[in-house]
Amino acid sequence: MSGTPEAVVKKFPHWIEKMSEAIVGEEDGVWIVKPNALRAVAKYLKEKKGYDFLANVAGVDNLLHPNRKEVDRFEVVYHFYSTERGGDYIAIKARANAENPVLPSLVPIFPTADFQEREIWDLYGIKFTGHPNLRRILLWDGFFGHPMRKDYHEAYYEEEHRPYNSRYPEGHYVSQEDRTPWKNNLVFPNAFDPEHWQAPEIYYEVGQDFKNIEKLKTDRIVVNIGPQHPSTHGVLRMIVGLEGETVTGLELELGYLHRNHEKIGERNTYLMNIPFTDRLDYITSMTNNFGYVLAVEKLMPKVVVPERAEYLRVIMAELTRAMNHLFAIGFLLNDMGAFYTPSLYAIEERELILDLFEMASGSRMMCNYMRFGGVAHDVDENWVKLAIELVHNRLPRALDEMEALLTTNEIMLARTKNVGYLSPKDAIAYGTSGPVLRGSGVPYDIRKAEPYSIYDRFDFDLITEEGGDVYARYMMRIREARESVRILKQALRDLPGGPVMGKPLPYMVKIPANEAYTHIEAPKGELGFYIVSDGTPNPYRYHVRAPSFVNLNSLATMAVGHKIADAIIILGSIDIVLGEVDR
Amino acid sequence: MSENVESEVGVPQALRRNIFTTALDAVYNWSRSSSTWPVMFGLACCAIEMVATAAARYDMSRFGMEVMRASPRQSDLMIVAGTVTKKMLPNIVRIYNQMPEPRYVIAMGACATGGGPFKDGYNVVSGIDKYIPVDVYIPGCPPTPESLMHGFMKLHQKMRSQSITNVNWYNKSYTGEVPVPILGPDVIDPREIPAMSKAVRLAREAKE
Structure with missing residues (x-):
């Protein structure tokens, strides 16, 4: 793998003079960049080529990958998009060796890399030179080992892949749990003696360089x-x-809800991961399903999704969006001190939507509804009737009611206007997406930029708000929920008949060795799935680009300079769900 | 109340319609179980169903339980709603220790009960009952509001079956404190430290 790949020459003829030294190869559509040229390439992409949005940074451990035996053990993949051109994607990766995994940090160029690089350091042990605060992020300082490495085994480790061969067909029913020495899910270094152990000291450097407030002497x-x-x-x-x-x-x-989603996902089969995605952002399980099945379908050759299933997917996703935005507004009000009552109003319609989900999938919250090549269950006429009633009457009325109570409410305006301002430039640099990005006036919606599924058939507007403050994000959510209702009306009108599932796929579906990053517009922002397959029934690498996690990068910038009570509502306006932040 | 009891304790005839006599246990337990205040404490997905239970349709206030206190010091009940991670574990134990007796714990959902779908994860504790005592387990992932309410019923049943004569929180030597786990290379249970150190010492000596 050397020399400049053809695709580079085709896409950027002028790269040859400038960047041919930096790019050393191509693999599955991803360019491999020399580590020492990584920053130069990233800078070039951002400043000269308009790839201003670093969507995803993911680490990969190549230790067990059958096709990557010859290459360096660790690699970090970067996925760039352009917000100006609405999409247009480019991916690069850089590799680091096993003995001393070090790569240059991209934080000076893309501040959004901050949390994502810390996560890679935490889980893979790849160091980033020039990172301002390279501490563990999901686990605690002092944790033993880097758990996403392929040679790290948990205490309950039984086998590389689930379902376990050892349990089937003869089946020994002694689980690993009963064989670990402490009868507990614990891993300690060899000869670890707790009596002679000292906890590492953690020092949080917060706000030591702020000198603007001189007039009033405060503590x-x-x-x-x-x-x-x-x-x-x-x-x-x-x-x-x-x-x-x-x-x-x-x-x-972070990390108080780090549930090892990715590590468990790598041991599951592709199908087994669908119910796990429900529990990422547990308010919007349908869109998580949607993103994941689209990502896997992209890697599968010849999967055809029936028309009716496409419509059902969109209907479920948009119901989820409307519900999520109402929920977010209700709890934003909670944060402002209007305890309980607004959130009770906000989740009134949620119950009706959950009823529809329960009728369709059998579960209120964790729907586990979508499958590769369709959806799990069909809906009947009664369901459609109820959904039409909800979409035409209840939801618009609920949104009108919210607006009547809040949009011109004096307290609401006083608390939210000009609070937590995020400039469009910062919003892009921090990698925010969804209502936060569009609330800062950047017209970037993946449903419009790269229409997935059948979003290109519906007539709806790309909503942006120019304010960039908490109020703009509130307005964003109200108006976007209205657009969701608009899409729902069209989708329910056009819902065709027919099957909801194509040819049934085997339980252990095998996917040819490849890699892909797929993203959708989840209610909270860009939800991406980066999947590396190695030809087996289990994903080799399964990474979730969670919108709430990346959006949190911008919190410190928005909150500094405001009162502490405002910091709480700024957090509320980002609309985070910890299941997704910590995964 | 029977006439006999009232005449035994000597309630004057004129007041018999206004005064009721009953067992102290019954009043004590009735008041406790009708105003069980949960601590406002949610960990993961189950917390959303807990919110739904508190909201209009299911309405927890029917059981006198809508007063969710943000401070554990004002609450009687901890609903461990969600996956217990190792990083969160010391905080949960601390919250439990801060609650005044009598205190109750509900393990809501599969994760809090036994680790749930995330059981073999490196950062997941397989059940909160490894560290703090649990009164009611509620299965489900997540349990529906109906099953959470069924759990409340069971808890109330338990409360009503207790007797003031033998409950342990009036025992002077009883504290109910659980030692707070330490985040070392992995979670260290302070109760296990002597055994762990001994094992290491023995292994070292055997080597020498």
């Missing part, structure tokens, strides 16, 4: 919010530096 304190706090939307922890009441610095501590 400097550091306040810890969470992980058990009613306004953190789950188990998020914020360490906030304060000058009086003004936020001077904010650092996030």
Whole structure:
């Protein structure tokens, strides 16, 4: 693998003079870049070619990959998009050797790489030179090992792949759980002696360089919010530096709900991962299913999805979006101090949508509804009737009611206008997506930019708000929910008959060795799945680009300079779900 | 209340319609079980169903349970709603320790009960009952609001079956404190430290 690949020459003729040294090869449509040229290439892509949106950064361990025995063990893949051109994708990867895995950090060029590089350091042990704060992010400082490496085995490790051969067909019913020495899910280094062990010291540097407030003499304190706090939307922890009441610095501590989604996903078969995706963003399980099945279908040759299934997928996804936006607004109000009542109004319609989900899939929240090549169950006429009633009457009325109560509400305006401003430039640089990005006036919606499924058939508007503040994000959600209702009306009108599933696929579907990054517009932003397959029934690498996780990059920038009570509603306006942030 | 009991305790005839006599246990348990305040504490997906249970359709306030306290010091019940991760574990144990007695714990959903679908993950604790005592387990992933309410019924049943004469929280030597786990290379249970150190020492000596 050397020399400049053909595709590079074709796509960028001018690259030859400038970048031919940097690109050393191509593999499955991804260019391999020399580590020392990585920053130069990224800068070139951003400044000269308009690839300003670094969507995804993922690490891969090549240790067991059958086709990658010759190459360096670790690699990091970067997926770039262009917000100006609405999509247009390019992917590059850089490799690092097993003994000393070091790569240059892209944080100076793309601030969005901050959390994602920390995650790779945490889970793969790849160091990034020039990263401002390379601490563990999902696990705690002092954790033993880097768990996503292929040679890291959990305490309950039984076999490489599920379903376990050892349990079937003869089946020995002693599970690994009963064979571990501590009867517990614990891994300790050899000869670890807790009596002589000292915890590492962690120092949070928050807000030490803020000198703008001189007039009033106030105290400097550091306040810890969470992980058990009613306004953190789950188990998020914020360490906030304060000058009086003004936020001077904010650092996030994540991972309190790190459920090893990716590690478990690599041991599952492709099909077994669908119910796990439900539990990523547990408010919007349908869109998670949708993103995942689209990602796997992209890698499968010749999968045809029937028309009716395509419509059902879109209907479910848009119902989810409307529900999620109402939920987000209700809990934003909760954060402002309007405890309970607004959120009760907001989740009134949610129950009706969940009823529809339960009728279709059998479960209220964890729907597990979509399959490769279709959906699991058909819906009957009664379902469609109820859905039409909901979409034509209840949902628009609920949105009108919300707007009547909130949009011109004086307290609402006072609390949200000009709070948490994020400039369009920052919004792109921090990799935010969904209502946060469009709330800053950047017209980038994947449903419009790269229409997936059948979104190109519907008539709906790309909503943007120019404000860039909490109020703009609130308006974004209301207006986007209205667009969802518009799509739903069309989809329910046009819903064709026919089967909902093509040819049934085998349980252990094999996928040819390849890799792909697929993204959809989930209610919270860009939900991406990066899948590397090696020809076996299990994904070799399964990475989730979670919108809430990446959107959190921008929180510190938005919150600094505001009062601490505003920091809470700024967090609420990003609309995070911890299942997705920590995975 | 029977006439006999009232005459035995000496309630004057004129007040018999206004005064009821009953067993202390019955009143004590009735008041406790009708105002069980949960701590506002959610971990994962199950917490959303807990919110749905508190909301209009299912309405937890029918059982006097709508008062979700943000502080564990004002609450009687902890609903462990979601996956217990190792990183969160010390905090959960601390919250439990801060709750005043009598305190109850509901393990809501598969994860809190036994690790659930994420059981073999490296950061997942397979069930909160490895560290703190649990009163009611609710199966489901996530349990529907109906099954959560069934869990409440079971808890109330348990509360009503307790007697003030033998409950352990009036015992002076009883604290109910659970030692807070330590985040070392992995979670260290302080109760296990002597055994772990001994094992390491023995292994070292055997080598020498």
